[in-house]
Amino acid sequence: MTSLHYFAPHLNISDRDHPQRPLQIRLGALLKVALLFNSRGNVFIHSLVSFVCLLSFAALIPSTSQANPYPDHPVHVITPFPAGGAADVVLRLVTQKLSEGLGVPFVVENKAGAGGGIGSLFVAKAEADGYTLLLTSSSAMSINPLLAEKSLYNPFTDFTPIVLIGSSPNVLVVNTKEPINSLSDLITQAKAKPAQFSFASNGAGTLSHLTGELFNQYAGVSMLHVPYKGAAPAVADTIGGQVNALFAAYASVSGMVKAGKLKMIGVTSLNRLEIAPETPTLSESGLKGFESNQWWGLYGPPHLSGAVVSKLNAEMNKILSNKENKKRFAEESIELMGGTPAQLTQYLRADYSKWEKVIKNANIKNQ
Numbered sequence: 001m002t003s004l005h006y007f008a009p010h011l012n013i014s015d016r017d018h019p020q021r022p023l024q025i026r027l028g029a030l031l032k033v034a035l036l037f038n039s040r041g042n043v044f045i046h047s048l049v050s051f052v053c054l055l056s057f058a059a060l061i062p063s064t065s066q067a068n069p070y071p072d073h074p075v076h077v078i079t080p081f082p083a084g085g086a087a088d089v090v091l092r093l094v095t096q097k098l099s100e101g102l103g104v105p106f107v108v109e110n111k112a113g114a115g116g117g118i119g120s121l122f123v124a125k126a127e128a129d130g131y132t133l134l135l136t137s138s139s140a141m142s143i144n145p146l147l148a149e150k151s152l153y154n155p156f157t158d159f160t161p162i163v164l165i166g167s168s169p170n171v172l173v174v175n176t177k178e179p180i181n182s183l184s185d186l187i188t189q190a191k192a193k194p195a196q197f198s199f200a201s202n203g204a205g206t207l208s209h210l211t212g213e214l215f216n217q218y219a220g221v222s223m224l225h226v227p228y229k230g231a232a233p234a235v236a237d238t239i240g241g242q243v244n245a246l247f248a249a250y251a252s253v254s255g256m257v258k259a260g261k262l263k264m265i266g267v268t269s270l271n272r273l274e275i276a277p278e279t280p281t282l283s284e285s286g287l288k289g290f291e292s293n294q295w296w297g298l299y300g301p302p303h304l305s306g307a308v309v310s311k312l313n314a315e316m317n318k319i320l321s322n323k324e325n326k327k328r329f330a331e332e333s334i335e336l337m338g339g340t341p342a343q344l345t346q347y348l349r350a351d352y353s354k355w356e357k358v359i360k361n362a363n364i365k366n367q
Contacts, residue, residue, distance in 0.1 A: 070130050070308050074105040077133050080119025080140050082112040086249060089332050090165060090296045091135055097319040102311075108135075115205075116140030117152040124158040126301045130308035134159060134299040139207060141297065142352040146359055147205045149366040155348060160304035161341040163316040167295035168334045169269035170211050170247045172282065173262040175238055178245075183266050183285040186245065190221040198224040200234040200243040205364070208234075210355055211247040211268055211292040213362040218287045238262065249294070250276070250333035268292040274330040295337075295351070297344050309341060 077095055081087055095106040111119030120140055126132035145151040153159075174180045180189060190197040201209035204227040216223055226243050228234035231252040238246040239261045246253070246262075250273065256262040266282040267273055270291050282290040298316060300309065319325060320338035329336050358364075 070311060071102055071104045073131070074107050075131050075133060076109055077106050077135050078109050078111055078119045078123050079135050080111055080113075080116035081137070083110050086168060086251060086294065086332065086334065087135075087137060087296065089329070089334065093325060093329070094135060094165065094298065094316070094319070097325070098312075098315060101315045101318065114152060115144040115148065117144070117148070120158075121152045123299065123301055124153045128160070128301045128303045128305070130300065130304060130312070132301060133162070133312075135165070136297060136299065138293070138295045138351055141348055143205065143207065143210065143355055146352070146356055147364070147366055155352065156345070158302055159299040160302055160309060161344040161348075162298040162300055162304075162309055162312050163320070163341065164337045164339050164344040164347050165296040165298060165316070165320065166329060166334045166336040167269070167293040168249065168332070169267050169273070169291075169293050170208060171250050171253060171267050171273075171276075171279070172215075172245060172247055172265045173238065173253050173257065174245045174265060175241050176261060176263055177241060178263070180265065181263065183280075183282060183287070186265055187219050187221060187286075189244070190219070190223050194222045195224055197221070197245075198226050198243045199245040199247065200226050200228055200238055201247065202231050202234055203227050203229060207292065207294055208247040208249075210358055210364075213364070214290070214292055214354075214358050215247070215282075215287075217358065217361055218282075218290050235262075247292075269335075271335075273333050275333055295347070297348070313341060 075098070077091070079087060079091055091108050095108055098106040109119075111122055113119075116136065116139060120134060120136060123132055123134035141155040145153070145155055172183075172186075174186065178189070180186045199212045199215075201212060203209065204225075208231075209225060209227060212223060212225055215221075223245070226237075228237070231248055234243075234246055235248065235253055235256060237243050239256060245265075247268070253262055253264070254276075257264050264276065264279050266285055267276070267279055268282055268291065270281060270283055270289075272279065272281055298312070300312075317338045320336040326336050
């Protein structure tokens with residue numbers, strides 16, 4: 001039986017070093033020997049010549065991935081929420097900069113509904129080719145799945161993590177008529193009027209609601225939760241004195257703080273806001289370790305290839321580490337972050353675990 005052992009003297013190769021040779025070199029050497037022995041009329045060698053010729057031709061044809069490097073046509077970035085809000089600021093940066101860096105349009109599509117479930121499920125079921133991505137927030141990944149009677153997706157298994165984009169804290173504000181100028185003042189007032197001292201939120205099950213419940217558990221108080229349908233009415237009633245306090249995004253209240261209609265008592269991140277450095281964090285004011293942030297991440301469908309993930313992650317980290325981009329987002333009270341896909345999963349897992357405990361301890365029912 002003919003084998004490479006028989007051809008070895010003519011190829012000047014051995015079984016030991018043969019596997020290390022590039023495919024084209026090995027095929028070329030094998031073809032050379034096959035042609036040498038073909039003149040003897042050996043049927044096996046004649047067949048081998050034909051086979052090696054086919055392999056050689058195939059080896060010269062570039063693969064599809066080489067011919068069409070990712071991405072080579074528009075990428076659709078799904079966001080599971082309606083247009084407007086802080087997510088739009090993040091979306092504009094990500095899609096614009098990815099389009100510039102990778103040379104194809106990154107097109108935003110809003111697919112709202114079911115607390116982020118509609119858009120998230122759409123991506124979870126999309127083809128894993130890198131042309132459908134999910135730009136989502138902590139609301140859809142680490143809060144809503146905990147509050148849904150039956151979640152439409154699993155945030156840990158139904159998506160491929162790409163990068164943690166950034167985070168933004170809530171701020172704690174009170175009416176200027178309240179005799180409260182510090183965290184300790186607020187806790188004193190809340191303890192003096194248990195179940196009467198109230199805090200507003202953007203709605204039941206929102207981050208502002210859960211932040212208030214986390215505050216209750218950290219501070220050992222029982223502030224009464226008053227849910228509203230959105231930030232605007234919650235801010236209006238806090239100014240009017242119908243509620244005592246409010247946890248809200250900085251952008252929702254900054255105008256009223258500057259106008260002297262609200263007092264900002266603290267920030268829910270571990271670091272002070274660059275845009276409001278005079279306001280202490282709740283952690284440094286006495287609630288050590290207190291943290292509540294809205295965050296955004298970029299995901300793909302499940303089983304997205306490592307090559308696509310690596311390319312998107314590398315490009316995103318360039319965008320997120322850019323000093324001008326960081327400065328621009330600091331003005332919106334957003335801290336750009338970045339990192340590896342594994343770090344995004346780790347961040348999600350910690351956030352999910354935290355809110356799971358808060359929801360259980362506060363006995364918050366499915367929304």
